[in-house]
Amino acid sequence: MEYRELKNGYKSSLLGYGCMRLPLMDDGQTVNEVETEKLLMKAYKNGVNYFDTAWPYHGGQSERVVGKIMKQLPRESFYLATKMPAWFVNSLEEAEKVFKEQLEHLQTDYIDFYLLHAMNRGSYDKLKNLGIVDMLQTYKDEGKIKNYGFSFHDDYDAFEYIIKDREWDFCQIQFNYVDKDTQATMKGYELAKELGVPLIIMEPVKGGSLASIPKDVIGPMDEYRPGLTPAAWALSWVGTFDNVKVILSGMTTMEQLDDNLETFKEFKPLSDAEMAAMEKVNEEITARSQNGCTGCKYCMPCPKGVNIPRNFAIWNNYHKFMNRGGAQWEWSQMPEAERPYSCVKCGKCETMCPQKINIRDDLEKVGKEMKELFS
Ligand code: SF4
Ligand code: SF4
Structure with missing residues (x-):
């Protein structure tokens, strides 16, 4: 030892x-x-x-x-x-x-x-x-x-x-x-x-x-x-x-x-x-991210309560590590109101994102994928 x-x-x-x-x-x-x-x-x-x-x-x-x-x-x-x-x-x-x-x-x-x-x-x-x-x-x-x-x-x-x-x-x-x-x-x-x-x-x-x-x-x-x-x-x-x-x-x-x-x-x-x-190895893992969200939170707060960076963190981490159990646990900890399904696609968040992420489309992908995986 x-x-x-x-x-x-x-x-x-x-x-x-x-x-x-x-x-x-x-x-x-x-x-x-x-x-x-x-x-x-x-x-x-x-x-x-x-x-x-x-x-x-x-x-x-x-x-x-x-x-x-x-x-x-x-x-x-x-x-x-x-x-x-x-x-x-x-x-x-x-x-x-x-x-x-x-x-x-x-x-x-x-x-x-x-x-x-x-x-x-x-x-x-x-x-x-x-x-x-x-x-x-x-x-x-x-x-x-x-x-x-x-x-x-x-x-x-x-x-x-x-x-x-x-x-x-x-x-x-x-x-x-x-x-x-x-x-x-x-x-x-x-x-x-x-x-x-x-x-x-x-x-x-x-x-x-x-x-x-x-x-x-x-x-x-x-x-x-x-x-x-x-x-x-x-x-x-x-x-x-x-x-x-x-x-x-x-x-x-x-x-x-x-x-x-x-x-x-x-x-x-x-x-x-x-x-x-x-x-x-680190670079390879990072490259598996689905988008470039840095978690800066400039897009927050969302008027409908969607927790944009948290949704993207779960999604990106799932693709980086393929840790299904970990992603499921993270997803289960997120209140329903913070999930992508509350998004009304007003677009307010996208004007604030320094990474120019197409937040509305990506949230839709997150919602669809998580539903397929965990329901
Ligand atoms: S587009 Fe959706 S996530 Fe973005 S601010 Fe509007 S409701 Fe919130
Ligand atoms: S502003 Fe863009 S990069 Fe920053 S947390 Fe929101 S989505 Fe992620």
């Missing part, structure tokens, strides 16, 4: 266990504790020492199940990470209560890596104004938190604002070979490195999409390392960056765990030639 050094003398396995996609019972909701224990124990025995959970994962079950299983092991032999749910707390007292309950769920008296969860500029300001950012620093001073950081979902400017606002022990961003220009972006990676803030990576396989990309796209990579799976290529790309200290993978099955353990057993960063070939 590859290990990397963070701050404060901490040394973590490069592969971290993301506990947001644990195996479920037949009801599709209850975490299967027996299977989860087999997975976490196997990961631990094979050198994984970073286990990441959060208050909302599996409706609160994740923290409890992880706490119960990890309790069997010597506490100093692994790291626990969990997070303060910014959207859930509206006062210092509520944040205090959440933290206390998290310690109880995890059956521990300290958290190794504690994060402000899913920060954007607004949620960070909220936690600061409520005094929660300072309160958690006090917890760190008291030893209840060993490393203090934040996880991030916003644009580069917000990332720069938050990361420069105080001294952080680490931060967690979305980073993979097709998402170099979204959220914190590659510029954010460089900034964190320059500031000496170690990075924990989430979505290295883009929610599973990069594990199932078509063979004709990833196939040419066989020339370099025959038989490496698409997921292994994605993880290896992320691990090639030296300020990446932990790569979180939300493993649900033993097969996924075994594949990931194999990747990190004797981790080999990608060579320059392999990085260049991966860039070609």
